[in-house]
């Protein structure tokens with residue numbers, strides 16, 4: 629069954645015209661295409677950060693413009709390439725995000741489980757300022773995954789990773805998301821990873 633159906637054009641970005649796209653519920657879909665073709669922009673459209681100049685995005689059969697924006701954004705989470713972490717430790721960040729969502733904080737053990745799924749085995753007391761860009765993205769991913777959204781939009785989560793860690797990360801995320809019925813849409817430039825993990829592949833700009 630289709631969870632998301634989209635048709636979108638973007639006039640203000642050199643008129644990007646996206647094809648009609650359907651995202652199946654509980655699937656792990658990849659978005660591929662050459663640099664600059666509009667992949668990140670498409671995830672921002674799905675997350676309602678950008679409103680298309682024409683077309684509609686339907687989520688569970690309803691136009692997303694008509695859904696309450698805050699609850700929609702709680703269900704459809706975007707992990708961008710440039711993530712935001714608060715000043716403080718990894719644990720502070722889990723707590724801050726859970727407080728912002730007004731949900732009960734996780735135990736230390738639960739936080740460590742999600743860090744492990746995301747191939748970041750740092751202590752919870754690690755100061756986020758000391759993390760590299762790729763490490764910050766995986767900590768952010770661990771926090772967002774731990775929110776157990778309905779849809780997780782991932783913008784190049786493996787960009788900063790070596791081959792072995794990329795496979796491990798996508799394998800762990802796919803296993804967890806299948807268990808929890810989370811639909812994933814992931815941007816990736818690596819065909820080997822796409823072949824290994826994709827249920828569906830959407831190629832933009834071809």
Ligand SMILES: Nc1ncnc2c1ncn2[C@@H]1O[C@H](COP(=O)(O)OP(=O)(O)OP(=O)(O)O)[C@@H](O)[C@H]1O
Nearest residue numbers: 640641642644661662663664665666667668669670
């Ligand atoms: N806020 C903006 N204002 C103007 N142009 C933008 C803006 N955001 C993106 N663009 C342009 O829109 C096009 C699509 O950008 P987007 O980031 O979606 O591409 P991408 O396919 O994700 O690229 P990459 O693979 O390099 O990350 C690019 O030409 C980019 O320069």
